[in-house]
Amino acid sequence: MVTTTIPFRRRRLARRIRQLREAAGMTQEQAATGLDMSASALSRKETGEVATSVHEVRSMMDLYDTYDEDLLELARAAKEKPWWHAYGIKNRGYFDLEEDAVSVREWQLSFVPGLLQVEDYSRALFEASKALPPNEIDNAVAARMLRRRRLLDDDRPLSFTGIVEESVLTRSIGGAEVMRRQLSKLLELMELPNVTLQVVANGSGAHSGLEGSFSLLSYPHPDEPDILFIEHAVGSMHVEKDHSIAIATLAFERLRAEALNGSDSATLIHRLAGGI
Numbered sequence: 302m303v304t305t306t307i308p309f310r311r312r313r314l315a316r317r318i319r320q321l322r323e324a325a326g327m328t329q330e331q332a333a334t335g336l337d338m339s340a341s342a343l344s345r346k347e348t349g350e351v352a353t354s355v356h357e358v359r360s361m362m363d364l365y366d367t368y369d370e371d372l373l374e375l376a377r378a379a380k381e382k383p384w385w386h387a388y389g390i391k392n393r394g395y396f397d398l399e400e401d402a403v404s405v406r407e408w409q410l411s412f413v414p415g416l417l418q419v420e421d422y423s424r425a426l427f428e429a430s431k432a433l434p435p436n437e438i439d440n441a442v443a444a445r446m447l448r449r450r451r452l453l454d455d456d457r458p459l460s461f462t463g464i465v466e467e468s469v470l471t472r473s474i475g476g477a478e479v480m481r482r483q484l485s486k487l488l489e490l491m492e493l494p495n496v497t498l499q500v501v502a503n504g505s506g507a508h509s510g511l512e513g514s515f516s517l518l519s520y521p522h523p524d525e526p527d528i529l530f531i532e533h534a535v536g537s538m539h540v541e542k543d544h545s546i547a548i549a550t551l552a553f554e555r556l557r558a559e560a561l562n563g564s565d566s567a568t569l570i571h572r573l574a575g576g577i
Contacts, residue, residue: 307349309397310379313525315349317372318361320524322347325365335364352379371522384447388440395516398528398539399448402518404460406553409514412474413483414463415445416452417490417498422483425475452496460495464510464556467503470573477577484574491567499560500569509555517549 307315322332329347333340336357345351358376362368378401385396399405407414412426423445427438451459470487473480490496501508516530529540529549540546561569 308379308383310375310401311352312349313401313520314353314358314372314375314379315347316525317369317375317522318353318358319347321361321365321367321369321372325367327365332361332364336360355380385444388444389437390440390444395530395532395537395539396444396448398518398530399451399459401520402459403521404462404519406462406517406519407464407514408510408516408553408556409463409465409469410510411514412469412472413465413487414461416449416459416461417463417487417496418445419479419483419486420446421475421479425479429474452490452493458495462497462499462557464499464501464553464560466501466510467569467573470500470570481574481577484570484577487570488567488574491563491570497563498566498570499557499563500566501556501560502569505559508559509552515549515552517546517553 322329325332327335329343330340333343336343342351346353346357353376355373355376358373362372383397383400390396405416407416412418413422415423418426420442423442424438427433427441428435433441451457452461470484474483487498491498501510513531513533518528518530520527526541526543527546527550529546531538531540560566
C-alpha cells in the first residue's frame with residue numbers, strides 16, 4: 302500500500318533516475334560524487350522526497366552515458382502545477398495516477414465509471430455522497446468532465462476498459478431523464494476505438510468482483526509497474542506490489558470472461574435506456 306503524499310510524477314521520475322544509475326552499475330556514493338552532491342541528497346531524489354530538476358537529470362544522463370528525451374519530458378512535467386489545481390482540487394489520490402496512464406481497466410459495482418459520466422449524473426453522485434461542501438461541487442463536476450478529454454485525444458488517447466454490474470445501469474442516479482442521458486452517453490462512448498464497456502448481467506449470480514470495485518492503471522515506460530487503485534468509505538489507496546497487481550489482474554480477466562461481450566452489452570444498455 303502507498304500512503305506517501307509525494308506527487309506521482311515526482312515518484313515516477315525518482316524511480317527512473319534510480320534505474321538509470323543501477324543500469325550504469327554505479328552505487329549511490331559513486332554517482333553522488335560524479336554529480337557533486339552528497340549521497341544522502343541523491344538518495345532523497347531517488348525516493349522522490351526532494352524534487353529533481355531538468356538540469357540535474359541532464360547531468361545524470363551525462364554521467365550514466367545515456368540519453369532519454371522522455372525522461373527529460375517527465376522532469377519538466379514533474380515541475381508543473383497539475384491542471385486540476387485550477388479547480389481547487391488538491392487530490393493526489395487518483396487524478397495524477399490517471400493523468401499519466403496509457404490505459405485504465407476499471408471494475409465498478411456501484412456507479413458508472415467517472416470517465417464515462419455525464420454532468421448531471423456526476424453532480425447527483427457528489428450531492429448524495431456529502432463528501433464535498435456544496436460550494437465545491439461545481440468545480441468537482443467540471444474537473445471530472447475534463448478528464449474525459451483523454452478519451453478523445455488524438456495524440457495521447459487513453460485506452461479505457463470498463464466492466465460494470467447491470468445494477469449500476471438500473472440504479473436511478475439523478476432521476477429518469479438523467480439516467481436516459483447517461484445510458485445514451487455510454488452507447489456513444491462505446492463507439493470510440495479506445496473504449497470498451499462490458500456488463501455483468503444480473504442473472505450471473507456470484508462472480509469474481511463481489512468483493513469491491515477497483516481500477517488498474519498502466520504506464521508508457523516498460524519498467525513502470527501497473528498501479529491498483531481502490532476507493533473506500535474513508536479515502537483511497539493505491540498499491541504497487543507485484544503480487545497484489547497479479548491478483549487484481551486475474552480478477553479483472555475473470556470478470557471480462559463472465560461479462561457480456563461488447564456487442565451484447567450495448568444491446569442491453571440500449572434496451573435499458575428504452576425502458577426508463
